[in-house]
Amino acid sequence: GDSVTQMEGPVTLSEEAFLTINCTYTATGYPSLFWYVQYPGEGLQLLLKATKADDKGSNKGFEATYRKETTSFQLEKGSVQVSDSAVYFCALNLNSGNTPLVFGKGTRLSVIA
């Protein structure tokens, strides 16, 4: 079945460090890919998305490129801030109908000053 695999956390970085969170997927069709972020005490918020191969999603300094050849959607940010501390979820959605999103297990990021 369809699945999403994320790197295990937690990830702890110093402020202004470079962030990479890996995400790989398995899907029978041609999915759209998403990154969600969950700040403490809140629900999940859409961070960025890409709907086809080689698309790059970007938002708030975060970027991820849809790599069909490696079935990956790696999240990156050049300089993290303390306010980026949150849990990050990678997800996919098949473009073929009404199936709900398939989520990864989430990666907790802690940024220290």
Add this chain to the structure above:
Amino acid sequence: ETGVTQTPRHLVMGMTNKKSLKCEQHLGHNAMYWYKQSAKKPLELMFVYNFKEQTENNSVPSRFSPECPNSSHLFLHLHTLQPEDSALYLCASSQAGEGNQPQHFGDGTRLSIL
């Protein structure tokens, strides 16, 4: 301002109580979802409604009873819950039928079972 509103934000109840969680979406979506998020466990999809019809029930115990009276409102009725049901319950909505559309989440109800 979130387009998906959940109430209450926090709920403490005994195992013999009956309570309901409410979700309302103001986005004009036609699909709504309930998720359970427990500490140190993956996000669990519980129920899916498309156009007010339940299309998915992921082996959820009968002590959880969903209700979707219209495409803007979703309820989760709770009765005789167990301590392991303590979790964050998240509601989401989306525009079904358009495969690349994301889900929009509420801030959740933090449920504690005594």
